[in-house]
Amino acid sequence: MPKSLYYIVLMALIFSCNSTEKAEKTTTIVDGRERYDVYQGSEMANLMRGMHAFNLQLKKEVESGKVTTEFPEEFLKIHTAEFSESKSRNETFDHYSGQFIEAQKLVFAEDSIVALSERYNSAINLCISCHQTECTGPIPKIKKLLIK
Ligand code: HEC
Structure with a gap:
C-alpha cells in the first residue's frame, strides 16, 4: 500500500469521533494488484x-x-x-x-x-x-x- 494511503486511513482513524465505527464504515478499493480498505464517512x-x-x-x-x-x-x-x-x-x-x-x-x-x-x-x-x-x-x- 502506498504511504499516502496509509496516511489517509490513519487520519480517518485519528480524527473521527471514535474508532469503533470504522469497521462498518470502510469500503474496499481494488486497483488490480492491491486491495485498500478506505474509510468512507457518513x-x-x-x-x-x-x-x-x-x-x-x-x-x-x-x-x-x-x-x-x-x-x-x-x-x-x-x-x-x-x-x-x-x-x-x-x-x-x-x-x-x-x-x-x-x-x-x-x-x-x-x-x-x-x-x-x-x-x-x-x-x-x-x-x-x-x-x-x-x-x-x-x-x-x-x-x-x-x-x-
Ligand atoms: C452541532 C455539533 C457540531 C458542530 C457545530 C461541528 N461538528 Fe464536527 N462533528 C460533529 C459530529 C456529531 C460528528 C460525527 C458525524 C458522523 O460521524 O456522522 C462530527 C465529525 C467531525 C469530523 C470527523 C469527520 C470524519 O472524518 O469522521 C471533523 C474533522 C469535524 N467534525 C470538524 C468540525 C469542524 C472543523 C467544525 C466547525 C467548522 C465542526 N466540526 C462543527 C458535530 C459537530
Whole structure:
C-alpha cells in the first residue's frame, strides 16, 4: 500500500469521533494488484471534513485581513445530513448547530463592529463546543484552526 494511503486511513482513524465505527464504515478499493480498505464517512462526516477544509482556507483570508469568499450555503446541510450509524440528531446537536451556523455567517458580515479574527474564532469555538458534547476525537485538529 502506498504511504499516502496509509496516511489517509490513519487520519480517518485519528480524527473521527471514535474508532469503533470504522469497521462498518470502510469500503474496499481494488486497483488490480492491491486491495485498500478506505474509510468512507457518513454524509455528516463528509460535510464536517468540508467545513474543516473551508475554514482552513478562511483562516488564511482572515489572517490577511480580507475575506473574499462567501458563507457556503452547503453548510446548512448540517440540519439534515445523515449521521454515522452510532450517532443521531438530538437537542444538543440542534442547539449547537444553530449557534455554529449563526457564528459562521457573522464572519462574512460586512457591517460588524467586532474584529474579524474574533468572529472567526467564535465560529471555531462553537465547532469545539459541540464536539466536546459527543465527538471529542477531532478536537485537536479543530483547535489548529483557531487564530492565536
Ligand atoms: C452541532 C455539533 C457540531 C458542530 C457545530 C461541528 N461538528 Fe464536527 N462533528 C460533529 C459530529 C456529531 C460528528 C460525527 C458525524 C458522523 O460521524 O456522522 C462530527 C465529525 C467531525 C469530523 C470527523 C469527520 C470524519 O472524518 O469522521 C471533523 C474533522 C469535524 N467534525 C470538524 C468540525 C469542524 C472543523 C467544525 C466547525 C467548522 C465542526 N466540526 C462543527 C458535530 C459537530
